[in-house]
Amino acid sequence: MKVAVVGGGLAGLAAALELVDTGHEVTVFEARPTLGGAVQTLPHREGDPEPPPDNGQHIALGCFTEYGRFLNRIGEAGSVKRLRLALPVIDERGRFETIKPAVSWLLHYGHVPLADRLRIVRALARWGDDAHEATFADELRARGQSDVAIERFWDVFIRPALNLPAESASAEAGIFTVRTALLGGRRASDLLLPRRPLGAMHGDAAGRALGQAGASVRTGVRVESLDELDADAVVVAVPRQESARLLGEPEPELEDSPIVSVHLLFDRELLPRPLAALLRSPAHWVFDRGRLTRHEPRRGQYLTVVSSGAPELEALRGRELVDLIAGALTDRLGAAELLWSRVSREPAATIAVRPGSEAERPGSATGRAGVVRAGAWTATGWPPTMESAIRSGCTAARRLLAEVGTKAAA
Ligand SMILES: Cc1cc2nc3c(=O)[nH]c(=O)nc-3n(C[C@H](O)[C@H](O)[C@H](O)COP(=O)(O)OP(=O)(O)OC[C@H]3O[C@@H](n4cnc5c(N)ncnc54)[C@H](O)[C@@H]3O)c2cc1C
Secondary structure, eight states: OEEEEEOOBHHHHHHHHHHHHTTOEEEEEESSSSSBTTSOBOOOOTTOOSSOOBSSOOOEETTOHHHHHHHHHTTOGGGEEEEOOOEEEEOTTSOEEEEOSSHHHHTTOTTSOHHHHHHHHHHHHTOOSOOOSSBHHHHHHHTTOOHHHIIIIIHHHHHHHHTSOTTTSBHHHHHHHIIIIITOOTTTTOEEEESSOHHIIIIIHHHHHHHHHTOEEEETOOOOOGGGOOOSEEEEOSOHHHHHHHHTOOOOSOOEEEEEEEEEEESSOOOSSSEEEETTSSOOEEEEHHHHTTOOOSSSEEEEEEEESOHHHHTSOHHHHHHHHHHHHHHHHOOOOEEEEEEEEEEEEEEOOOTTGGGGOOOSBOSSTTEEEOOTTSSSSSOSSHHHHHHHHHHHHHHHHHHHHHHHHO
16 A cells, blocks of 8 residues: 655654554655654754754653654664653742652652642542543642642643643643553653654654655655645644645644743753752743753753743743743852853644543544544544654554455455
C-alpha cells in the first residue's frame, strides 16, 4: 500500500514508522523545513550558547510508554536523563521544598500548612476516578483541598502537565494525570529530561530512521489538498484547523493554550538544582539547560524558563518579557548580570483541556475509506502531550492496516 503521511510532527512520524515497519511504501510531507513539529530547536542565531535553545523545555514521564518505544525505535533512548520524581519548589522568600510521590515527603512539604499536607495525603490515598465537578480545581475542593493547597501543591505539576491551571483544566484531565503519573506505580512518575537538542533527538533522528527503513521524507512541502496526493491511503497528522480544512470538516470547538519560554545566560550560578518551580511567579519552571545537556557554560549559568498556559505573558513584547522573567529569578535567587537572552513563544502549543473539550476531540476514523486522522489534539484518552501525539499516530496507522487487512480478506 502506498501511504501519504501529511504532517511530520511526532504523530505523523510515529504513524510513518509503524507503516514502513509493516512493509508499506510511505511518504511524509512536512510543511516546515524540519521534522518534529512542536518539538523543535530554534534556528541558530549569532551569539547563541551551546546547545542552541529549543522552542521550549519538553519533559516526558515514566508513564509515557509509547514515547519511550518511539525513542527506542529511532535510536534515541539514551538521549533522555531519567530521574525519580523530585520537584524542587521555591517560595516567595527563596526557600526550597521538594515534592516527591511518597507520604513521608508529602508530609514534609513545608510550602503548605500541616493540615493541608494531611488532606493531600488523604486525597491521594482515596483517589477515585469519577469526576463530580467541571474543573479540576472544583474537583480538588470537593475532595477537601484548600485554595492554598491547589496553588502551592497541585498546580505545581498540573499546570505544566496540562498546560492549564487547575482552575481552567477539566476535572477528568486532572484526575487522569494524578492517577496515571503520580499514582501509576513502577516509576510512572519518573522525569525524562532531554539531554540533546529536541530537533536532533526527535525530527532529525526519526527522519534518518524513516530513510533507513525505505520511507521518503519531503520537507518544505505544504499539502494543499488530499486530492493532490498519489497514494492509496492517507494519514492526516496536522493541527486541528488544518486537519478540518484538508478533510472538509467543521473545526472542532477547541481552544489553544500558549507556552512562553525565555532562555537566559547569567554571569553566575543562580539555581543550585537542575530544575525548580517558582510559586507565585510569572516564571513557572526554570531548568538548568547547561547542566541538563552537559554543556555548562565556561562562565555563569544557562537557564530556560517555561511558563505554561499564561496568555498574559503572550501579550508582552520581547524586552519586557525578558526583564520580567530575569527579574523574577534574580529577585528570588540573588543578583546576577544577564549576558544573553532569547524568547520563544508558542501561542498554540497545545489545545486547552477545558471542561467539555474531551467531547470535541475526534478519534482516528474520518468516515472516509483509507483516510485517518492523528495528532496530539485527537481523542487519545491522554492530555495533548508527546505521548498523545505518538499514541494517535500508532492508532491511526493500525486503523489503516486493519482496513487493508479487511479488504484483502474480502
Ligand atoms: C513549547 C512547548 C512545550 C511543550 N512541552 C511539552 C512537554 O513538556 N511534554 C509533552 O509531552 N508535550 C509538550 N508539548 C506538547 C507536544 O510537543 C505536542 O503535543 C506534540 O509534539 C504535538 O505533535 P503533533 O504531531 O500532534 O502535532 P505538531 O507537532 O503540531 O505537528 C504537525 C505538523 O504538521 C505540519 N503541517 C501542518 N499543515 C501541514 C500541511 N498542510 N502539509 C504538510 N505539513 C503540515 C506542521 O508544520 C507540523 O510540523 C509542548 C509543546 C510546546 C509547543
